[in-house]
Amino acid sequence: MEKESxxxxxxxxxxxxxxxxxxxGRILWLLxxxxxRYGEMRRYLxxxxxxxxxxxxxxxxxxxxxxxxxxxxxPPRVExxxxxxxxxxxxxxxxxxxxxxxxxxxxxxPAFRPRK
Amino acid sequence: MEKESxxxxxxxxxxxxxxxxxxxGRILWLLxxxxxRYGEMRRYLxxxxxxxxxxxxxxxxxxxxxxxxxxxxxPPRVExxxxxxxxxxxxxxxxxxxxxxxxxxxxxxPAFRPRK
DNA sequence: CAGCATCCCATACGATACTG
DNA sequence: CAGTATCGTATGGGATGCTG
Numbered sequence: 565m566e567k568e569s570x571x572x573x574x575x576x577x578x579x580x581x582x583x584x585x586x587x588x589g590r591i592l593w594l595l596x597x598x599x600x601r602y603g604e605m606r607r608y609l610x611x612x613x614x615x616x617x618x619x620x621x622x623x624x625x626x627x628x629x630x631x632x633x634x635x636x637x638x639p640p641r642v643e644x645x646x647x648x649x650x651x652x653x654x655x656x657x658x659x660x661x662x663x664x665x666x667x668x669x670x671x672x673x674p675a676f677r678p679r680k
Numbered sequence: 681m682e683k684e685s686x687x688x689x690x691x692x693x694x695x696x697x698x699x700x701x702x703x704x705g706r707i708l709w710l711l712x713x714x715x716x717r718y719g720e721m722r723r724y725l726x727x728x729x730x731x732x733x734x735x736x737x738x739x740x741x742x743x744x745x746x747x748x749x750x751x752x753x754x755p756p757r758v759e760x761x762x763x764x765x766x767x768x769x770x771x772x773x774x775x776x777x778x779x780x781x782x783x784x785x786x787x788x789x790p791a792f793r794p795r796k
Numbered sequence: 797c798a799g800c801a802t803c804c805c806a807t808a809c810g811a812t813a814c815t816g
Numbered sequence: 817c818a819g820t821a822t823c824g825t826a827t828g829g830g831a832t833g834c835t836g
Contacts, residue, residue: 701828753797
Protein backbone atom coordinates (compact mmCIF):
# COMPACT_ATOMS: atom_id res chain seq x y z
CA MET A 565 0.00 0.00 0.00
CA GLU A 566 3.12 2.13 0.07
CA LYS A 567 1.95 4.50 2.72
CA GLU A 568 5.63 4.49 3.55
CA SER A 569 6.19 6.96 0.79
CA UNK A 570 4.34 9.53 2.84
CA UNK A 571 7.18 9.40 5.28
CA UNK A 572 7.56 13.08 5.94
CA UNK A 573 6.26 13.41 9.42
CA UNK A 574 6.37 15.14 12.75
CA UNK A 575 9.23 13.99 15.01
CA UNK A 576 6.98 13.71 18.03
CA UNK A 577 4.73 11.47 16.02
CA UNK A 578 7.70 9.46 14.86
CA UNK A 579 8.74 8.97 18.48
CA UNK A 580 5.30 7.89 19.61
CA UNK A 581 5.08 5.37 16.83
CA UNK A 582 8.13 3.72 18.36
CA UNK A 583 7.38 3.95 22.06
CA UNK A 584 3.58 3.98 21.88
CA UNK A 585 1.42 0.92 22.11
CA UNK A 586 -0.07 -0.65 25.14
CA UNK A 587 3.01 -2.19 26.73
CA UNK A 588 6.12 -0.53 25.35
CA GLY A 589 6.23 2.08 28.09
CA ARG A 590 6.29 -0.54 30.81
CA ILE A 591 8.79 -2.65 28.88
CA LEU A 592 11.21 0.23 28.45
CA TRP A 593 10.78 1.19 32.08
CA LEU A 594 11.62 -2.34 33.11
CA LEU A 595 14.63 -2.49 30.81
CA UNK A 596 15.90 0.81 32.14
CA UNK A 597 16.74 -1.11 35.31
CA UNK A 598 19.02 -3.42 33.41
CA UNK A 599 19.25 -6.57 31.32
CA UNK A 600 16.50 -9.06 31.89
CA ARG A 601 15.41 -12.42 30.59
CA TYR A 602 12.18 -13.07 28.75
CA GLY A 603 10.64 -15.18 31.48
CA GLU A 604 11.49 -12.65 34.13
CA MET A 605 9.80 -9.92 32.11
CA ARG A 606 6.71 -12.05 31.96
CA ARG A 607 6.60 -12.23 35.71
CA TYR A 608 6.87 -8.48 36.08
CA LEU A 609 4.43 -7.63 33.34
CA UNK A 610 1.27 -9.17 34.69
CA UNK A 611 -1.67 -9.42 32.33
CA UNK A 612 0.50 -9.42 29.25
CA UNK A 613 0.15 -12.49 27.09
CA UNK A 614 3.31 -14.01 25.58
CA UNK A 615 2.03 -13.12 22.16
CA UNK A 616 1.73 -9.43 22.90
CA UNK A 617 4.98 -9.29 24.81
CA UNK A 618 6.88 -10.95 21.99
CA UNK A 619 5.25 -8.72 19.42
CA UNK A 620 6.18 -5.58 21.32
CA UNK A 621 9.74 -6.83 21.83
CA UNK A 622 10.13 -7.57 18.14
CA UNK A 623 8.99 -4.10 17.20
CA UNK A 624 11.31 -2.48 19.71
CA UNK A 625 14.14 -4.58 18.35
CA UNK A 626 13.29 -3.72 14.75
CA UNK A 627 13.35 -0.02 15.66
CA UNK A 628 16.67 -0.58 17.41
CA UNK A 629 15.56 0.58 20.83
CA UNK A 630 16.47 -2.70 22.45
CA UNK A 631 18.95 -5.54 21.97
CA UNK A 632 18.05 -9.20 21.93
CA UNK A 633 20.77 -11.66 22.79
CA UNK A 634 20.22 -15.38 22.32
CA UNK A 635 22.43 -17.86 24.16
CA UNK A 636 22.81 -21.16 22.37
CA UNK A 637 22.09 -23.29 25.39
CA UNK A 638 19.62 -25.88 26.54
CA PRO A 639 17.30 -24.76 27.98
CA PRO A 640 17.29 -21.61 25.86
CA ARG A 641 18.13 -18.25 27.35
CA VAL A 642 17.32 -14.89 25.81
CA GLU A 643 18.26 -11.58 27.35
CA UNK A 644 16.89 -8.18 26.52
CA UNK A 645 18.52 -4.84 27.17
CA UNK A 646 18.32 -1.25 26.00
CA UNK A 647 20.32 -0.26 22.95
CA UNK A 648 22.35 2.94 22.87
CA UNK A 649 19.47 4.74 21.25
CA UNK A 650 16.98 3.27 23.70
CA UNK A 651 19.12 4.30 26.64
CA UNK A 652 18.76 7.90 25.59
CA UNK A 653 15.08 7.57 26.40
CA UNK A 654 15.66 6.70 30.04
CA UNK A 655 15.62 10.29 31.34
CA UNK A 656 12.40 10.86 29.47
CA UNK A 657 10.74 7.77 30.88
CA UNK A 658 11.95 8.58 34.35
CA UNK A 659 10.45 12.04 34.16
CA UNK A 660 7.24 10.61 32.84
CA UNK A 661 7.16 8.21 35.76
CA UNK A 662 7.67 11.03 38.26
CA UNK A 663 5.00 13.13 36.62
CA UNK A 664 2.54 10.24 36.80
CA UNK A 665 3.39 9.46 40.42
CA UNK A 666 2.47 12.97 41.46
CA UNK A 667 -0.77 12.79 39.54
CA UNK A 668 -1.65 9.44 41.05
CA UNK A 669 -0.89 10.69 44.52
CA UNK A 670 -3.09 13.71 43.98
CA UNK A 671 -5.89 11.59 42.60
CA UNK A 672 -5.42 8.99 45.31
CA UNK A 673 -4.82 6.15 42.92
CA PRO A 674 -2.95 3.21 44.38
CA ALA A 675 0.19 2.75 42.32
CA PHE A 676 1.91 -0.52 41.72
CA ARG A 677 5.60 0.21 41.53
CA PRO A 678 7.81 -2.75 40.69
CA ARG A 679 10.41 -3.36 43.35
CA LYS A 680 14.07 -3.36 42.61
CA MET B 681 -17.57 -3.98 33.37
CA GLU B 682 -15.94 -2.32 36.35
CA LYS B 683 -12.40 -2.86 35.24
CA GLU B 684 -11.84 0.43 37.06
CA SER B 685 -11.59 -1.49 40.30
CA UNK B 686 -8.32 -2.99 39.09
CA UNK B 687 -6.82 0.46 39.25
CA UNK B 688 -3.52 -0.38 40.90
CA UNK B 689 -1.08 0.17 38.09
CA UNK B 690 2.35 1.18 36.97
CA UNK B 691 2.86 4.96 36.79
CA UNK B 692 4.53 4.75 33.40
CA UNK B 693 1.51 2.88 32.16
CA UNK B 694 -0.77 5.46 33.73
CA UNK B 695 1.12 8.21 31.92
CA UNK B 696 1.00 6.47 28.57
CA UNK B 697 -2.71 5.96 28.90
CA UNK B 698 -3.03 9.73 29.04
CA UNK B 699 -0.54 10.88 26.43
CA UNK B 700 -0.53 7.79 24.23
CA UNK B 701 -2.82 7.29 21.31
CA UNK B 702 -2.26 8.14 17.73
CA UNK B 703 -2.52 11.92 17.87
CA UNK B 704 -2.08 13.11 21.43
CA GLY B 705 1.64 13.57 21.07
CA ARG B 706 1.26 15.90 18.14
CA ILE B 707 -1.59 17.72 19.84
CA LEU B 708 0.39 18.35 23.01
CA TRP B 709 3.38 19.41 20.97
CA LEU B 710 1.24 21.89 19.10
CA LEU B 711 -0.33 23.22 22.29
CA UNK B 712 3.07 23.64 23.87
CA UNK B 713 3.50 26.56 21.49
CA UNK B 714 0.48 28.30 22.92
CA UNK B 715 -3.27 28.65 22.82
CA UNK B 716 -4.87 27.70 19.55
CA ARG B 717 -8.30 27.42 18.03
CA TYR B 718 -9.92 24.23 16.87
CA GLY B 719 -9.87 25.12 13.21
CA GLU B 720 -6.27 26.15 13.31
CA MET B 721 -5.33 22.82 14.88
CA ARG B 722 -7.07 21.09 12.03
CA ARG B 723 -4.91 22.91 9.55
CA TYR B 724 -1.74 21.92 11.33
CA LEU B 725 -2.72 18.33 11.97
CA UNK B 726 -3.04 17.05 8.46
CA UNK B 727 -4.66 13.67 7.99
CA UNK B 728 -6.57 13.88 11.25
CA UNK B 729 -10.32 13.68 10.87
CA UNK B 730 -12.49 16.01 12.97
CA UNK B 731 -13.89 13.01 14.74
CA UNK B 732 -10.54 11.77 15.95
CA UNK B 733 -9.29 15.24 16.79
CA UNK B 734 -12.34 15.96 18.89
CA UNK B 735 -12.15 12.60 20.58
CA UNK B 736 -8.52 13.09 21.52
CA UNK B 737 -9.22 16.61 22.75
CA UNK B 738 -12.09 15.38 24.92
CA UNK B 739 -9.89 12.76 26.50
CA UNK B 740 -7.10 15.21 27.16
CA UNK B 741 -9.62 17.55 28.69
CA UNK B 742 -11.14 14.81 30.84
CA UNK B 743 -7.68 13.94 32.11
CA UNK B 744 -7.07 17.62 32.78
CA UNK B 745 -4.05 17.97 30.57
CA UNK B 746 -5.65 20.70 28.49
CA UNK B 747 -8.21 23.48 28.93
CA UNK B 748 -11.10 24.10 26.59
CA UNK B 749 -12.55 27.57 26.53
CA UNK B 750 -15.76 28.30 24.66
CA UNK B 751 -16.59 31.86 23.67
CA UNK B 752 -20.29 32.54 23.41
CA UNK B 753 -20.14 34.21 20.05
CA UNK B 754 -21.49 33.77 16.57
CA PRO B 755 -19.73 32.21 14.80
CA PRO B 756 -18.52 30.02 17.66
CA ARG B 757 -14.95 30.15 18.86
CA VAL B 758 -13.22 27.50 20.94
CA GLU B 759 -9.68 27.79 22.20
CA UNK B 760 -7.48 25.05 23.54
CA UNK B 761 -4.47 25.40 25.79
CA UNK B 762 -2.34 23.35 28.14
CA UNK B 763 -3.44 23.07 31.76
CA UNK B 764 -0.99 23.44 34.63
CA UNK B 765 -0.53 19.68 34.72
CA UNK B 766 -0.17 19.47 30.96
CA UNK B 767 2.42 22.23 30.96
CA UNK B 768 4.62 20.08 33.16
CA UNK B 769 4.88 17.70 30.23
CA UNK B 770 6.41 20.25 27.88
CA UNK B 771 10.06 19.68 28.85
CA UNK B 772 9.91 16.03 28.09
CA UNK B 773 7.90 16.26 24.97
CA UNK B 774 10.66 18.57 23.85
CA UNK B 775 13.20 15.92 24.79
CA UNK B 776 11.26 13.34 22.89
CA UNK B 777 11.16 15.62 19.89
CA UNK B 778 14.92 16.12 20.00
CA UNK B 779 15.52 12.41 20.37
CA UNK B 780 13.36 11.71 17.34
CA UNK B 781 14.99 14.43 15.27
CA UNK B 782 18.38 12.86 15.74
CA UNK B 783 17.05 9.47 14.82
CA UNK B 784 15.37 10.81 11.72
CA UNK B 785 18.50 12.60 10.66
CA UNK B 786 20.53 9.47 11.10
CA UNK B 787 18.01 7.41 9.17
CA UNK B 788 17.66 10.10 6.53
CA UNK B 789 13.96 10.51 7.00
CA PRO B 790 12.56 13.82 5.83
CA ALA B 791 10.91 15.45 8.82
CA PHE B 792 7.97 17.75 8.63
CA ARG B 793 8.40 20.27 11.41
CA PRO B 794 5.56 22.75 11.80
CA ARG B 795 6.70 26.32 11.47
CA LYS B 796 6.13 28.87 14.14
C1' DC C 797 -17.00 27.59 13.14
C1' DA C 798 -16.79 23.65 15.73
C1' DG C 799 -18.50 20.01 16.22
C1' DC C 800 -21.78 15.33 16.31
C1' DA C 801 -24.04 11.04 14.05
C1' DT C 802 -23.79 7.11 11.42
C1' DC C 803 -21.85 3.42 9.14
C1' DC C 804 -18.13 0.47 8.14
C1' DC C 805 -13.56 -1.51 8.04
C1' DA C 806 -8.74 -2.47 9.72
C1' DT C 807 -5.90 -3.61 13.22
C1' DA C 808 -4.85 -4.15 17.93
C1' DC C 809 -5.55 -7.06 21.36
C1' DG C 810 -6.77 -11.45 24.02
C1' DA C 811 -7.28 -16.70 25.21
C1' DT C 812 -5.83 -20.91 24.49
C1' DA C 813 -3.07 -24.50 22.84
C1' DC C 814 1.15 -26.25 21.11
C1' DT C 815 6.61 -26.68 20.07
C1' DG C 816 12.02 -26.74 19.31
C1' DC D 817 12.63 -21.63 28.48
C1' DA D 818 11.10 -18.84 25.06
C1' DG D 819 8.53 -18.56 22.19
C1' DT D 820 4.45 -19.82 17.67
C1' DA D 821 -0.07 -20.77 15.81
C1' DT D 822 -4.75 -20.12 15.53
C1' DC D 823 -8.80 -18.21 16.37
C1' DG D 824 -12.06 -14.77 17.97
C1' DT D 825 -13.26 -10.11 20.02
C1' DA D 826 -12.87 -5.28 20.84
C1' DT D 827 -11.36 -1.03 19.97
C1' DG D 828 -9.54 2.48 16.93
C1' DG D 829 -10.12 4.90 13.13
C1' DG D 830 -11.89 6.65 8.20
C1' DA D 831 -15.60 8.65 5.08
C1' DT D 832 -19.42 11.10 4.68
C1' DG D 833 -23.12 13.97 5.85
C1' DC D 834 -25.60 16.98 9.06
C1' DT D 835 -26.34 20.91 12.78
C1' DG D 836 -26.55 24.83 16.42
